[in-house]
Amino acid sequence: MAKKILVIEVKPIDENEIYQLIKDSKKNGKKIGVKGFGNHTRREINCDILIKTTETLNNFEIKGNTIVADSGADVKKIREEVLQNDLLFPSIYDGSIGGLLALNEPSSISTAFGTPWDFTEWVDFITVFGKIRWRIAIGSQGLLGIITKANMKLYQRPNRVFIYERELDEIKEFRLQLKKLISLKPLALLVEYEGDKKAFELHASYTIEHNLENYSKDEGIPVISEVSNKNGYVVEVKDFIEDFITIVEKVSPYYMYGIYGVNLLKVYVADDSSLKDFRYYPSNDTNPVFYKLKRIIDYYNIFA
Missing domain, CATH: 3.30.465.10 (Uridine Diphospho-n-acetylenolpyruvylglucosamine Reductase; domain 3)
Structure with a gap:
């Protein structure tokens, strides 16, 4: 012992x-x-x-x-x-x-x-x-x-902060909407992927009010949920949008999130060998x- x-x-x-x-x-x-x-x-x-x-x-x-x-x-x-x-x-x-x-x-x-x-x-x-x-x-x-x-x-x-949120299940629309949100210069932009639902979730905050159709609107900023580091890996990316989509298509994580402006994604997979083509390391390291x-x-x- x-x-x-x-x-x-x-x-x-x-x-x-x-x-x-x-x-x-x-x-x-x-x-x-x-x-x-x-x-x-x-x-x-x-x-x-x-x-x-x-x-x-x-x-x-x-x-x-x-x-x-x-x-x-x-x-x-x-x-x-x-x-x-x-x-x-x-x-x-x-x-x-x-x-x-x-x-x-x-x-x-x-x-x-x-x-x-x-x-x-x-x-x-x-x-x-x-x-x-x-x-x-x-x-x-x-x-x-x-x-x-x-x-x-x-x-x-900032005097006021507005948050806009939307769920999408099509990659083409996800790419389009994410580019749109980025063009409006967000204060915060959190992007999530839920593997069981095969759905993308967008959470964007701005200091000025925007007219964004099909988005829910409130005041505040998105909060990253506390998630266990078990089966979690940090993946380094260069192109946030395209690398996010590539991981979804090639790796099929059961959960993933990223903050636009930070060139890292947190990816949850049962087997990290699926990440062999990416630069990554365990979330607890x-x-x-x-x-x-x-x-x-x-x-x-x-x-x-």
């Missing part, structure tokens, strides 16, 4: 303490992991020391059209305070800043504002070599070091490029 690892949980008060923990871990052959609110971890962390920043490193400050935030700061609280200043923090993620950046978590409004990589100006993270200020930590899921602070852009808050960077930045393989 495998020996159970005793995990020591640490709540460091500053970056110096994090750096000391990393140095001690290198010396003692220990592995370090990091944990935020715990709802979005994609990889099962197997570590000796677990760093938690949400209780001690959780401050943030609005500076004009930017915000500087510690990695343990609550994204929800940031959104609420930013809205009081008639500004918008472009994410609907409900965890910590560190989690948002470590996952490079997209949201439906990534159509207009991009992922955290796009609206983050700099990121500080601690490695065995000390503090590095480099956005490369975004999306690395903690493989490269411990994110401690970031500077991110804020945007003008990160892009393989970070494992290559880890060999350089985390040369001693400290971070879990």
